[in-house]
Amino acid sequence: MQQFQGGPMLNNRPRHILRSDQFDREFLDYLYSLVNLIRRYDKSKEGLLYLQSLLPHVRGMLYFTQPSTRTFMSFHSACSILGVKTSEIRDSATSSEKKGESIEDSLRTFSSYVDLIVMRSPEAGLCERIATLLDSTPRPVPIINAGSGPDEHPTQALLDIYTLRRSFKGNQIDGKKICMVGDLKRGRTVRSLSRLLANYHDVSITFVSPEQFRIEQDLRDCLTNKAVPFTETTDFEGAIQDADAIYMTRIQDEWDEHSESSSVDHSDFCLHYDHLDSIKEDCVIMHPLPRRDEIDPKIDADPRAKYWRQERNGMWVRVALIAILMGVDHQVMLPEL
Amino acid sequence: MQQFQGGPMLNNRPRHILRSDQFDREFLDYLYSLVNLIRRYDKSKEGLLYLQSLLPHVRGMLYFTQPSTRTFMSFHSACSILGVKTSEIRDSATSSEKKGESIEDSLRTFSSYVDLIVMRSPEAGLCERIATLLDSTPRPVPIINAGSGPDEHPTQALLDIYTLRRSFKGNQIDGKKICMVGDLKRGRTVRSLSRLLANYHDVSITFVSPEQFRIEQDLRDCLTNKAVPFTETTDFEGAIQDADAIYMTRIQDEWDEHSESSSVDHSDFCLHYDHLDSIKEDCVIMHPLPRRDEIDPKIDADPRAKYWRQERNGMWVRVALIAILMGVDHQVMLPEL
Amino acid sequence: MQQFQGGPMLNNRPRHILRSDQFDREFLDYLYSLVNLIRRYDKSKEGLLYLQSLLPHVRGMLYFTQPSTRTFMSFHSACSILGVKTSEIRDSATSSEKKGESIEDSLRTFSSYVDLIVMRSPEAGLCERIATLLDSTPRPVPIINAGSGPDEHPTQALLDIYTLRRSFKGNQIDGKKICMVGDLKRGRTVRSLSRLLANYHDVSITFVSPEQFRIEQDLRDCLTNKAVPFTETTDFEGAIQDADAIYMTRIQDEWDEHSESSSVDHSDFCLHYDHLDSIKEDCVIMHPLPRRDEIDPKIDADPRAKYWRQERNGMWVRVALIAILMGVDHQVMLPEL
Structure with missing residues (x-):
């Protein structure tokens, strides 16, 4: 409660959640x-009912023209927790768009029914375009980017940082060594997360990947600009030994142009049960999921495996973001809990 | 409030909303x-919560076997506003129908779970058939026709009239000149709207379309019977000059039998930004949407463009219809607002 | 109310609903x-609001990777009645599974967002596997099997028994003669129902089917073990005459391997309007639905036809099951009703 009564207030309240570099x-x-604070309400029926009482009059639309069951469910639950009533689009296109309507018209239509739009689409930059359009109308509504093609997935980055923070002793990210593994060329979570980590002090990053899937030059430039030290290597076993966190990712073969993934041997970039002995005792193991064989399911039971909590954290982070956008964050007090 | 305390009461309460000629x-x-009255509740959280308290115990089904994201969302929001819990079908057929069940059995099944069915289907007359069937069972539920193939879309016509009414000075439709433009042969909204306009005095209609897409004889007969004066023309620029309202529609090429739409030049039936100077200062511009190129998006910012409000009006009209069908219209009072 | 104050309590509370033989x-x-008791709340808005107040803080997932609109709607309504907020999957696979995620990971992910999972899948045994998996995690959630491939559909069997019980005089199943008709080889409802009937005394079963669709040996063995007397016949008209209940089913041709259904004449295994004179005056006619031509729709209006009530009973049975799993069954009291 002190956080709000005398503590930090949010000076620059965002109107939309569009890019990870806006934070x-x-x-x-x-x-x-x-x-x-929000998680404390989850402990009781009363707490949960209080959260539901914050936005029961609000209608939200989940516009998911790029399917993602996981992200969809996470946002759907987050809305539900705050009492927000949701409408859903989970198809590659709406029926109106099939009749020749522009995406702009389509979203302006939906915006006339709801108070909040969460959107995921295969088109880079679409969220910002729509946010700008709606801001020019008499009835603008906040937009949350739930993944826009290959470029941004800001809420994933926010939940990753939250999971790191919560998993490290003293909730301290400053000074940590983060190791990111897998398809670093095409995975957008690694890109967004790396950029957000620049907000912390003395964080260093080791990028571990097959030669073909190294990070792109724009990310190198960005980290250099922000003075975040990083190294690149193909030596997985060497890199994970002194990492404070290992962030595993899968090969993103859905972006293959001529099945290049199949010609890459990624077996050296998988975390096996035997590796548990060689990593730090309090190392944090994460994965944005879905996984294939990058992490042996036997590791799930190890206390250092945080990817399942990471899932649930995502839901709570999204609850908080919606609360901020809709201006009820100050009501998240803990009067008697 | 006076409307209810001493004002008009509804004598013939409909059990279903099936055809535009029932009003x-x-x-x-x-x-x-x-x-x-309902719109006044939209101004505050308290007002919206009051509306939600009217039908929170009611379950509604949205049975949309002809996809229409726009109409679906509008009804979904309308249900939500009244607290109605909804179940959805948004496929071309239910899984039971694929197993050989009749549509009658399918809807009787769903009717056993819910208290209200909103249905949209490609089959003309289906809504009335189902309404008749359910009325013969021990547990009839109200049906709302949300579009039945090429024949009826009564709630669209109701929202169009509402938008006209609200946009004209003094909420007066009597005496107005309405200009309807586009594919008048195959667009059902024009047909339903024209018929409903017969309820007002001294309304005259100008139908503007390419030769190939003129209105059908049945509509001519209907208007003649009801003594509604109308003319037909291909002269778009001439017709819009003294119109009190211009109702634009798109070419309905989904009904093409041998791509006849492509052979028709409809470029002379589009509203361009330049036209704004030649129409009346208080002319009302409407469109049932989705649009293609019939209205230049630059016109959206002109105060005479009412099509975006028309969208939102649709939601409120549907709220009112559900309230009437479920018998809570009298509770829509404004005790202290 | 007495049932709870001094009456029967549930000693072995199930954690999941997986198989019909667990009851x-x-x-x-x-x-x-x-x-x-629950049905008594359905009589008024107050009663329904009381039921909704039992689990408004609970989120449930309906994971239907084998489509079934009917069962889906029934569970969806049941959740709604108790205030449970639902998320839906109604596709053959989630988008994550398409990206190579195991079903176990997929369901563990969803379980992190919700408090209850209702699942229907084409895979035999999947529900039990997932229940076992989740029980080994820090955050297990109850699973309800809403149909798992060809093997189990326990809630259907429970609702069938409930309908029998409620339709017989004195709610007495003991001593009754049940006649089951149709595709007994491949219909799982008949199998589950027959097994559950073994819980009652002196029930005898007559299985009526074409030669090709007789019950399987495992069901014969099961009934013999449990000392339930049964006979098998192809004489439909003979069998129905002294039946206390006739349970009709359709030919399950979706399981055909080489269109064997089309070579079977099932016309002698249909209930026609004329048959009504030859069956008992208080015979109970049931069908799990969907039906094709097994029951003439003209029979629907006969008071002995219970299949439409059977549908609605299914919803109430599912409400009760969810109440038990979530531990609010004791709150289903009737304080003042």
Whole structure:
């Protein structure tokens, strides 16, 4: 409660959640303290009913023209937790778009029924275009980017940072060594997460990947600009030994142009049960999921495996983001809990 | 409030919403005054919660075997506003129908779970058939026709009239000149709207279309019978000059039998930005949407463009219709607002 | 109310609903008295709001990778009645599974967002596998089997028994003659129902089917073991004459391997309007639906036809099951009703 009565207030309240680079350290700290407060309500029926009482009059639309059951369910639950009533699109196109309507008209139509739009689409930049359009109308509504093609997935990055923070002793990310593994060329989560980590002090990153799937030059430039030290290597076993966190990702073969994934041997970039002995005792193991064979399911039971909590954290982070956008974050008090 | 305390009451309460010709002027007046009252609740959280308290115990089914995202979302939101819990079918057929079940059995099944069915299907007359069937069972439920193939879409016509009414000075439709433009042969909204306009006095209609897409004889007969004056022309620029309202529609090429649409030049039946100077200062521009190129998006910002409000009006009209069918219209009072 | 204040309590509370053989007579009696209580709340808005107040803080997932609109709607309504907020999967696979995720990971993910999973899948045994998996995690959630391929559909069997019980004078199943008709080889409802009937005394079963669709040996063995007397015949008209209940089923041709259904004449295994004179005056006619031509729709209006009530009973039985799993069955009291 003190966080709000005398503590940090949010100075620059965002109107939309569009890109991971729109967040600064102040926002992250505020967001995560809000998440922690919100989670306390999850302990009782009364707490959950209180959260539902915050936005029961609000209607949200989940516009998912790029299917993603996981992200969809996470946002759907987040809306539900705050009492938001949702409408869903889970097809590659709406029926109106099939009749020749522009995406702009389509979303302006939906915006006339709802108070909030969460959108995921295969088109880079679409969310920002729609946010700009709606801001020019008499009835603008907030937009949350739930993944826009290959370029952005800001809420994933926010939940990753939250999971790191919560898993490290003292909730301290500053000074940590983060190891990111897998298809670093085409996975957008690694890109967004790396950029967000620049908000913390003395974080260093090791990128571990097959030669063919190294990070792209734009990410190198970005980290260099922000003075985040990083190295690149193909030596998985060497890299994970002194990592404070290992962030595993899968090969993104859905982006293959001529089945290049099949010609790459990624077996050396998988975490096996035997590796558990060689990593730090308090190392944090994460994965944005879905996984294939990058992490042996036997590892799930190890206390260092945090990817299942990471899933659930995602839901709570999204609750907090919606609360902020809709202006009820200050009501997330803990009067008697 | 006076409307209910001493004002008009609804004498012939409909059990279903099936056809646009089931409404008389008394019903229209009652419906629209109800819509106006309902909209006042939208101004505050308290108002919206009051509306939600009217039908929270009611379950509705949205049975959309002819996809229509726009109409679906509008009804879904309308249910949500009244607290109605909804189940959805948004496929071309239910799994039971694929197993050989008749549509009658399918809908009787669903009717056993819910208290209200909103249905849209490609089959003309289906809604009436189902309404008749359910009325013969021990547990009939109201049916709302949300579009039945090429023949009826009564709630669209009701929202169009509401938008006209609300946009004209003094909420007066009597005496107005309405210009309807586009594919008048195959667009059902024009047909339903024209018929409903017969409920008003001294309305005259100008139908503007390419030669190939003129209105059908049955509509001519209907208007003649009801003594509604109308003319038909291909002269778009001439017709719009003294119109009180211009109702634009798109070419309905999904009904093409041998791609006849492509052989028709409809470029002379589009509203361009330049036209704004030649139409009346208080002309009302409408479109049932989705649009293609019939209306230049630059026109959206002109105060005479009402099609986006028309969308949102549709939602409120549907709220009012559900309230009437479920018998809570009298509870839509404004105790302290 | 007495049922709970001094009456039967449930000793062995199930954590999941997986197989029809997990229920004993004590459970059935408890369940059905709970259903009867719950139905009394359906009579008023206050009663329905009370039921909704039991689990408004609970989120449930309906994971239907084998489509079944009927069962889906029934569970969806049951959740709604208790206030449970639902998320839906109604596709043959989730998008994550298409990206190579195991079904186990997929369901563990969803379980992190919700408190209850209702699942229907084409895979025999999947529900039990997932229940076992989740029980080994820090956050297990109850699973309800809503149909798992060809092997189990326990809630259908429970609702069938409830309908029999409620339709017989004195709610007495003991001593009754049940006639089951149709494709007995491949219909799982007949199998589950027959097994559950073994919980009652002196029930005898007549299986009526074309030669090619007789019951399987495992069901014969099961009934013999449990000392349930049964006969098998192809004489439909003879069998139905002294039946206390006739349970009709359709030919399950979706399981055909080489269109064997088309070579079987099932016209002698259909209930025609003329048959009504030759069956008992208080015979109970049931069908799990969907039907094709096994029952003439003209029979629907006969008071002995219970299949439409059977549908609605299914919803109430599912309400009761969810109440038991979530531990609110004791709150289903009738304080002032």
